[in-house]
Amino acid sequence: MVSQIGQRTFERYTNSIDIVADFLAGLHVDEVSDETIAEIVRARRAVGVTTATIRRDLTALSSVLGYAVDEKWRKGNPALEAMRSRRMKERRDPIVLPEDRDIERVIARAPGNFKLLIRAALLTGCRQDELVTLERRHVDMNRRAISVRGKGNKRREVSLTDEAVALFASIPVNLATRAVFWHPGAKGRIGDRAREEPEPGPFINPATRFSLYTRSIAAAEAEEIAKAAKSGKKLEPTFRRFRFHDLRHRFAVDYLRSGRGGIYTLQQEMGHTSIKVTELYLSFLTPEEQARAKDMPAQNMAQVHRFPGLTGA
Template sequence: MPSNLYKRGAVWWARIQAGGAEHRRSLRTSDRKEAQRRLDQLKKEITAAVHFGESRLTWKAAVVRYLTEVGPDAVKPGTLKRYTVSLGQVGPHLEALYVDQITRKTISTLVSARSKGGASNATINRDLTAVSAVLGAAVEWGACEANPARDYNRRLTRERRESIHPPSSADVEAVITRCPGLFASMIRFLAQTGCRQEEAAGLTWGQVNLKAGTVTFLKTKTSRPRTIRLEPETVAMLTALPHFLGSDAVFWHGKGSRYLNVSSRFREMVRSAQKSAQRVGTPFRPFRCHDLRHGFAIRALRDGWDIYALSKHLGHSSVKTTEIYLGYVPARAGTKTGTSITVSPGLHPQETAKSAS
């Protein structure tokens, strides 16, 4: 019989040495197997209390502390919002645990469960990043010693790049005609500039120079402001937009409020366009709001834009990101002879060629 498991009458007791002290506790059972199970759990709890303090940190408490104390200063608001979604998704798999109980096997089981539940590798990787952020903070707080989410082999969740299907101009127009108010103008702006949806939704008149035909995005994914040149048709559209007194938002609704939840609003418009097309027998291929950006990039290369100019226009951190679009255009597109690789953001191919001369 193990020396740390003994009986007092019919009840099993535990005797555990930890931190230079002996801990004795009733296991409140007369069943030998149940006593062993409770002993093993008690060992973990006492060891954790000795190493990490009397109060262990639960996963749920760690998430709350991270989102309120750490996240707002550590990551961008958009990233924190994405973390919040991911942490909500993984909650059922981790909320019964203390952070020091989360092991490599725990993370592996989580990944398997998310995959079986239909989550893509891209989604699982975002989940792992969020979990790693919380566990990383927990390590700094002294609540656990390791961050198994950070050490998880991401090659096991390698993301497959999906084929790009840029929407046709007819499909884009079909959706725009169903968009209310200035939401329609914002979607047209996205299609004509290729900017990110948050860049358009948060656009203010202070960022627009109609005389110069430019727009400067201040809050970008790369945290680097950039200025793009607008096509004449886009300048004309912006010039005709109504302003709301007391609001600087370019695309507004109600009492001058900017649009929120752009993706979900857009999906509603796409579903409406799809139902209408089905009723009259018109071809229509559903697409995402982000596909407007893909469509712009592919059209720009087909029109002869220099790949480096396009990369700067789109705000990519590396031209390698932009190069994915070369697979959707003729071989020589985006590599015009005589174009310069040092260009200003948003230069059109003709202007790029001039800058090389």
């Protein structure tokens, strides 16, 4: 079964099982009840965990209980039933479109290749995990496309504009790692021995890194406003914090506004399973732009060719 899912999914499931393990201690598989699940949900919410994260934990537990049901070791799957309840429905975060000025301030604050990672997210609409796992063999400059592995371990191809092609061409190559977006690593220890040279590799926890940069910009601005207030000057904050994922939203709206493609082509570029998700971006367009986005036929230009040498596509 492990070979049928991606590495990230496997790691997420095992992490979730580790989290709920304390609630299952001493219980046989047929003793996990509705109250057990309710206790997990209450405890997780008490420490501020989001509904989306709780659902991921319950999904992992549900897979175990589902297997037990199939093997006739128990009856019913309370984790699955809990996820179907109205109380566990996920609320979609509102779409935020970061301003050019704010994006450039974050890029200026970010170090090294992380600057390029931010701009790539804006120019391709790719999710953070899709970019940090991108390898050089996944970039085809001749066909002006990249091949990314998205949700559900599904691979799709994303087309590149002239600006995006220039960006990828500017990224320095480090032969010690396959990652397109790499950091030089840090000195430390491996077991009992010191690591003599920094080891380059892909960025880890890019959303957290990104949040640190936006937070530091906001803090510096707040300090400047406070100093001005002491001298009788009144300054208004100009920086609005946003998430790494909001760059994906900005790409989608820019894509439709520019007339580069319609709503159905954008669905392919973004990797949305449902067109209803893609249609959320229509609300940011004028009536004329909406009509154009809906009327344009689907194009599959980047997807009609396969990247040579890739497996698992």
